[in-house]
Amino acid sequence: MSADDSDASATAAELRPDQARARFRRGTRVTTSGYCAGYAQANLIAVPRDLAYDLLLFAQRNAKACPVLDVTDPGERRASIFAGDLRTDLPAYRVYANGVLVAEPGDVRDVWRRDLVSFLIGCSFTFETAMLRAGIPLRHLETGGNVAMYRTNRRCRPAGRLRGPQVVSMRPIPADRVADAVRVSSRYPAVHGAPVHVGDPGALGIADLDRPDFGEPVEVRAGDVPVFWACGVTPQAAIMASAPEFAISHAPGHMAITDVRDTAYQVP
Amino acid sequence: MSADDSDASATAAELRPDQARARFRRGTRVTTSGYCAGYAQANLIAVPRDLAYDLLLFAQRNAKACPVLDVTDPGERRASIFAGDLRTDLPAYRVYANGVLVAEPGDVRDVWRRDLVSFLIGCSFTFETAMLRAGIPLRHLETGGNVAMYRTNRRCRPAGRLRGPQVVSMRPIPADRVADAVRVSSRYPAVHGAPVHVGDPGALGIADLDRPDFGEPVEVRAGDVPVFWACGVTPQAAIMASAPEFAISHAPGHMAITDVRDTAYQVP
Numbered sequence: 001m002s003a004d005d006s007d008a009s010a011t012a013a014e015l016r017p018d019q020a021r022a023r024f025r026r027g028t029r030v031t032t033s034g035y036c037a038g039y040a041q042a043n044l045i046a047v048p049r050d051l052a053y054d055l056l057l058f059a060q061r062n063a064k065a066c067p068v069l070d071v072t073d074p075g076e077r078r079a080s081i082f083a084g085d086l087r088t089d090l091p092a093y094r095v096y097a098n099g100v101l102v103a104e105p106g107d108v109r110d111v112w113r114r115d116l117v118s119f120l121i122g123c124s125f126t127f128e129t130a131m132l133r134a135g136i137p138l139r140h141l142e143t144g145g146n147v148a149m150y151r152t153n154r155r156c157r158p159a160g161r162l163r164g165p166q167v168v169s170m171r172p173i174p175a176d177r178v179a180d181a182v183r184v185s186s187r188y189p190a191v192h193g194a195p196v197h198v199g200d201p202g203a204l205g206i207a208d209l210d211r212p213d214f215g216e217p218v219e220v221r222a223g224d225v226p227v228f229w230a231c232g233v234t235p236q237a238a239i240m241a242s243a244p245e246f247a248i249s250h251a252p253g254h255m256a257i258t259d260v261r262d263t264a265y266q267v268p
Numbered sequence: 269m270s271a272d273d274s275d276a277s278a279t280a281a282e283l284r285p286d287q288a289r290a291r292f293r294r295g296t297r298v299t300t301s302g303y304c305a306g307y308a309q310a311n312l313i314a315v316p317r318d319l320a321y322d323l324l325l326f327a328q329r330n331a332k333a334c335p336v337l338d339v340t341d342p343g344e345r346r347a348s349i350f351a352g353d354l355r356t357d358l359p360a361y362r363v364y365a366n367g368v369l370v371a372e373p374g375d376v377r378d379v380w381r382r383d384l385v386s387f388l389i390g391c392s393f394t395f396e397t398a399m400l401r402a403g404i405p406l407r408h409l410e411t412g413g414n415v416a417m418y419r420t421n422r423r424c425r426p427a428g429r430l431r432g433p434q435v436v437s438m439r440p441i442p443a444d445r446v447a448d449a450v451r452v453s454s455r456y457p458a459v460h461g462a463p464v465h466v467g468d469p470g471a472l473g474i475a476d477l478d479r480p481d482f483g484e485p486v487e488v489r490a491g492d493v494p495v496f497w498a499c500g501v502t503p504q505a506a507i508m509a510s511a512p513e514f515a516i517s518h519a520p521g522h523m524a525i526t527d528v529r530d531t532a533y534q535v536p
Contacts, residue, residue, distance in 0.1 A: 052321060053320060053321035053324065056321065056324050056325060056328065057324065057339055060324065060328075060336050060339055061339070068328050071325055071328055071329070183536075186535070186536050187536075189457070189535060267454070267457060267535050267536075268451075268454050268455075268535075
């Protein structure tokens with residue numbers, strides 16, 4: 001019995017990374033929030049070698065939104081923290097041509113290029129296991145949906161040909177647990193760490209929480225406060241704003257599940 | 269009275285960064301350990317734009333030794349965290365041609381190039397103020413010298429044309445304060461954070477503590493344990509091992525004093 005076959009009765013949270021990746025490779029198309037409890041998840045952005053310096057510099061200059069966990073050599077299909085195939089083992093991808101989203105396939109083998117450098121960037125799904133353990137409710141998991149993500153009015157520091165807005169993810173947190181959510185997420189600086197904003201969406205230039213730019217709307221219940229974390233979709237917003245020739249990314253919320261424990265990115 | 273002239277009676281620790289930089293610009297050649305208490309210090313490595321991607325990737329892949337605080341655009345003489353002139357405002361520089369140290373001047377205006385990208389990399393001098401506040405003795409400060417730095421037998425993960433050993437700095441710490449030294453430095457991950465090794469130098473391939481590869485020997489007193497931190501001289505060791513055409517760095521221990529408070533790099 002292979003790893004692929006042994007997981008029939010496992011919940012999403014109980015799956016090992018290799019098992020989850022096998023499901024995605026076979027076609028399962030889901031948000032990965034809640035998958036593989038205890039393992040780090042990552043944003044994918046792959047660009048031609050010619051753009052890789054600008055992207056690495058953009059990430060360094062905007063590290064809160066773009067904490068780089070790993071970078072491949074050109075054309076590599078694996079990363080040091082991801083033993084799967086970067087072209088097939090995420091649940092969904094986005095393909096950008098000249099900054100325009102042209103496809104959202106479940107597999108990018110047919111558009112893969114040998115000059116692509118893949119960046120794996122920290123994802124806030126990584127600290128959700130720790131938040132659940134602390135008893136902090138996560139509304140998007142309760143309803144089985146994706147998180148809500150928004151472009152903000154905060155501009156990233158440009159780098160070479162890349163510029164764009166900071167993107168944030170939003171989680172509604174009960175007012176008496178906001179401090180705990182800050183404390184828990186602060187311990188994971190490599191996966192966005194502490195929130196960048198608590199409360200008023202208008203201050204970030206977000207007009208309507210019910211109309212996210214990426215992901216799905218998430219219900220803010222009575223007594224909840226919207227809490228915003230920097231988001232690894234920021235490089236995709238930069239691709240859309242800067243219109244380089246070609247890029248491949250994960251579909252927002254449909255992450256690369258790495259082989260690294262979330263605790264590896266935890267600080268004391 | 270300009271900032272340059274108002275500091276005659278200030279101790280090194282009391283100087284503001286602009287005052288210290290003015291002294292270095294005028295020719296003072298000293299190790300910066302103990303200077304400008306409360307401000308972050310940084311390693312400088314400047315390479316031609318053609319090598320900048322390899323260096324940025326090398327830093328990302330070896331982030332414990334090479335935590336990038338800032339990267340300039342080509343030819344820039346200032347950085348966002350350093351309001352001085354990168355060509356004159358460090359106490360001493362090293363110039364490398366084809367990997368060979370060819371000069372150690374106090375000023376690099378005559379060899380500066382418009383294609384140079386400057387990297388400022390975190391320095392463990394930054395957490396020394398916090399260690400002193402915690403009552404942890406620092407032997408190199410007591411004797412007024414530089415720290416001792418060593419090439420180790422640990423290889424960095426290569427990136428493009430760059431490879432080389434990890435360099436460490438060593439501080440002798442009284443055995444009953446080692447835990448405190450770990451705890452305090454751990455709070456500063458952007459400036460090397462926790463030690464990489466405590467105790468036996470031989471395990472790192474260091475044959476003789478009295479013969480450091482960079483800096484000066486530091487006395488290990490009875491009851492002291494040698495404690496080793498990853499060191500931002502690691503890129504210089506990579507330049508020496510990889511022999512690219514040209515690079516400029518600070519002279520080990522003679523750092524760029526930034527305008528950023530050490531607390532900006534502190535985690536909870």
